[in-house]
Amino acid sequence: MNWYAIQQTLVPMGAESPLENPSVVVLDSEELSQCPKLSGLEKVLCHTPAVRDAKVCKVEIRSNCITGTIVLPRTTKTGVRLACGYLLTSKQAILIDDTGVLQTHMKRLVKKKLFTGQSVGRFFYDILELLIDKDLYHLEEIEVQAEKLEDRILSGQLDEGSAAMTQLRKEAMAWFRYYSQLDEMACELQESENSFFSKEEKHLFHMFENRVNRLREESQLLREYCTQIQTMFQSEIDIRQNRIMKILTLVTTIFFPLSLLVGWYGMNFNGMPELSWEYGYPAVIVVSVFIVLVSLWICKKKKFW
Structure with missing residues (x-):
């Protein structure tokens, strides 16, 4: 004590x-x-x-x-x-x-x-x-962390980005709630009907309220910035997934004709002349390579990559 x-x-x-x-x-x-x-x-x-x-x-x-x-x-x-x-x-x-x-x-x-x-x-x-004297520095520290996280996302370093982004967003939200509560406190102290505070003191609490409002606006901007970064992070995740699906689609498109060719000659009907032809196997190889090259050319022409 x-x-x-x-x-x-x-x-x-x-x-x-x-x-x-x-x-x-x-x-x-x-x-x-x-x-x-x-x-x-x-x-x-x-x-x-x-x-x-x-x-x-x-x-x-x-x-x-x-x-x-x-x-x-x-x-x-x-x-x-x-x-x-x-x-x-x-x-x-x-x-x-x-x-x-x-x-x-x-x-x-x-x-x-x-x-x-x-x-x-x-x-x-x-x-x-x-x-609240040094709160602006704390908000600036959160902003610096958000900027570093944004740079990591833009450079493709998405590993563990979701957890860091969620933590920053929660922290910014906590500061915003804190200033909202302080603003309510300042209003109550200004409007107190007992005789504890003089007009000069109530004016001081009004000044405190104005400062809290400015800090709340800063925290609100920080919240919105964190939300934008989270949206950008999700967009980068979607782009990465789209690239993966694009590659899988290209591979499937290119090798689907080959699968048809394999299934066709895998029936082993005696009536197929290629089965008894001495150049049948090399011919199938050439046809397969030709199909792959044509598929790649078509994909390139259509700007699939």
Whole structure:
């Protein structure tokens, strides 16, 4: 459990709770369950969201507090989804962080000495801004991967391309849903009817909403780009299959007359003069070669290849 005093900037207090200034406490779910007494918040802790079960970003406006969860479209090195919960009052903020994502941003907030103005709303806006601060770089990384995959497809390297393309498309879709949920959160915070946020703070959330909308548009373009690459990948697969079928059709067309010839002379009728003719076998060979050459010439003339 780490306490921070919200002064003109964020001031770390360690395990000591600030008495006068608005404050922030960062703890995990286990610490929250073992610490039911947090000064001034005994009646609202029951509303704290279950971070382990969180699946979407959301905000719930209540008469005495604001609660919600934030679920990022990224995972830890062990594959755990990055998620956190929050509970805000006019004077205090409780952040529930089981994966360490908020602890990292709290350290950045202290290091940058960003202006918080002794306001819980301004502090929460700064945290939200830090959460999306480097998202554009993540979207660019996905775009670079998509471009590399596109180059591989165009060069004919289609092996395992379907799995990679599906993964990229899912990732782009996850970012788009994430920004849609953040946009809904920003709208709820702007329209909150309680007295937690001032007009200036609601204006900050409006600015956050605009930035989220721009990122959502970028993720939407990325989704469409991934869809186009997947369509191109399927087209390349179809072209490859058509080429294979074309070759098989040519082989069948060329050797079908030979099969007829083999079946014809395979009947072994005594009346066939070629069976007793000493040049019968070489003649059949010549005729077979002639048929193959004529078939190839016809296919070439018809531009079958």
